[in-house]
Amino acid sequence: MPVYRKHGKPEYTYDFQFLGRRFSGPTGTSNKRQAERILEQKRQEARSKLKAAASFTAEGPMTLEIAASRYWLEVGQHLANADNYYRFLGWLLDHFGKHVTLDRISDSLVAAMVSQRRSDGVSNATVNRTATVPLRGIMTRAKKTWKVPVGDIDWSRHMLKEPKERVREASQDEEKRLLNAMRDDYAPAVRFALLTGCRRMEIVDLTWSRVDFFGRMITVTGKGDKTRVLPMTDAVHALLWALKDHNPTSVFTYVARRTNKRLKLVKGTRYPITMEGFKTAWRRYRDKSGVENFRFHDTRHTAATRTLRTGNMKIVQRMLGHEDITTTAKYAHAMIEDMRIAMEAANHTGSHTGRGKKVTSELKDKKKSA
Structure with a gap:
């Protein structure tokens, strides 16, 4: 019944x-x-x-709605920027329509998609990362993993040129100004970024269970939930040791400046820093410091460039967690500059001894500042 x-x-x-x-x-x-x-x-x-379940495993034409849902379940939700990726997939569905099948998406339709996204007034990088790359990911997985028919797309024609990522290093004076301007409770997080090259999310998520004072190691979780181990230098050890009694779980914390019943905050009490709170504090106090043209990601560039001056590319690759060393190669300018100084010292000998001493001194000063 x-x-x-x-x-x-x-x-x-x-x-x-x-x-x-x-x-x-x-x-x-x-x-x-x-x-x-x-x-x-x-x-x-x-x-x-x-x-829907049958469509997920069907070998015939698959709709973009089913493909986007399956891609989200298998890939998207596990990405570090999952919330953003969910929005990207939603935009694709709104643009193409839920019922278009992957085999009907052609070069012409992809070109129209790129044009539409560019008309929103966003950068080439944003067009690539929010539209072209997600769609390419869906269609590549559909073809190679799900074995369903897809349109034959020449993706190289649709990826827009992006300016090369700049490498902005903070000078010793700029670092001092940034830290002096920063709130006392957020300053250790910024100092940690400058020392280790960790990303903001890696700093926010760092817990004491991943800090080994005895072994002098730190385990951080980066993009794609991939972990890497960083050695604890004397400077990092001193920084973290001063914070160890602030919170039993989170390494970096802030002090609530006012009571907020809605957020359950009590004035004067420490709480784990949040991504949004850290972003707000960074923007506010960086502007207060007067240091111009310096983004938080530049703390990562600073740590990498300084380390490269006393190490090598492989060391920096491991420190930053880059899978491909070509990604790390953008820091090569640091080695080239030091090479220039060393060559100047080597070429100004004999009758130019004074110049050689000056250049050698310059190289030593750069090593100390690093």
């Missing part, structure tokens, strides 16, 4: 089978007519669910 009452229960229960699967549960009503209507709704829902 599709709807029935369990012994001693006034409410009806539904129970039916569809395509070999059983569906059952409470209807939430003691009225049989209403229970039968709910039963029909549940049958419709079951049909839709099984149809």
Whole structure:
């Protein structure tokens, strides 16, 4: 019987089978007519669910809606920027329509998509990362992993040129000004970034369980939930040791400046720093410091460039967690500059001894500042 009452229960229960699967549960009503209507709704829902499930594994043409949903479940939700990626996939669905099949997406449609995204007034990098790259990811996975037909797209024609990422290093004076202007509770997080090259999210998420004072190591979780181990230098050890009694779990914390009942904050109490709170503090106090043209990501550039002056490219690659050393190669300018200074010293010998001493001194000063 599709709807029935369990012994001693006034409410009806539904129970039916569809395509070999059983569906059952409470209807939430003691009225049989209403229970039968709910039963029909549940049958419709079951049909839709099984149809969607069949589409997920179908080998024929797949709709963009199904493909985006599957890509989100298998890839998107596990990315470090998952919230943003969810929005990117939503934009693609709004642009193409949910029911377009992947085999009908052509170079012409992709070019129109790029044009539409550019008309929003965003940069080339934003067009690539919010539209072209997500769509390429869906279609590549559909073709290679799901084995479903997709349009033949020449992606190289649709990726817009992006300016090379700059490498902005903070001078010793700029670093001092930044830290002096920063709030006392946020300054250690900024100092840690300058010392280790860690990303903002890696700093916010750092817990004491990943700090090994005895082994002098720190384990950080970066993009794609990939972990890497960083050695604890004397400067980092001293910085973290001063913070160890602030919070039992989170390494970096802030002091609430006012009581906020809605957010459950009590004035004067320490709480783990948040991503948004850290961003706000950085913008406010960086501007106050007077240091111009310096973004938070530049703390990572600063740490990498300084380390490269006394180490090598492989060391910096491991420190930053780059999979491909070509990504690290943008810091090569530091080695080239020091090479120039060393060559100047080597070429100004003999009758130019004074110049050689000056250049050698310059190289030593750069090593000390690093």
